Amino acid sequence: DQQVKQNSPSLSVQEGRISILNCDYTNSMFDYFLWYKKYPAEGPTFLISISSIKDKNEDGRFTVFLNKSAKHLSLHIVPSQPGDSAVYFCAASAYQGGSEKLVFGKGTKLTVNP
């Protein structure tokens, strides 16, 4: 059973417009969320995170929104740039069973067209 779901395998956006990547989770114990970006032939790199005590965190062009009641988070990129084209992974973490659990989604491939 997938605890972290990224239901859109791919997304295509025009340069300069907003990209919105979505992520849903099922485990209410998750209380910290992270987004990673992955270019081909490279490992994922950390992008931005948010704690469950917040509903928004912003870093430059990147903003993450968290809706705890809906168990939903989203990553907004504005304005989108061609260099943002990559696979974006959502991850959720929690203390569970005496240890930290980190669960990743399958990823969404973002293509930003010039």
Next chain:
Amino acid sequence: ETGVTQTPRHLVMGMTNKKSLKCEQHLGHNAMYWYKQSAKKPLELMFVYNFKEQTENNSVPSRFSPECPNSSHLFLHLHTLQPEDSALYLCASSQDRGINQPQHFGDGTRLSIL
């Protein structure tokens, strides 16, 4: 050299071979991780080491044997693997083991089992 370095980048081996994957981090981190990424599946956490001690083994078959001689080095020893073990193996590190600790990933080893 900085970051997380994995060698080799690509490995092809037969089912009866023994090989090892190597991971080295130059970030002064205390926690290191092995992940498996199969096609169209989320990243799966395999092992966690914190201060050289293994703290998690997520039901990984014994044909995968990790070793952490010090906080900077992590190995994954492979023996009698199966074709379904073909995947991208990613190493990561974080400052400490904690749910709010972003992980820094290597570029992975692409493993193919013949």
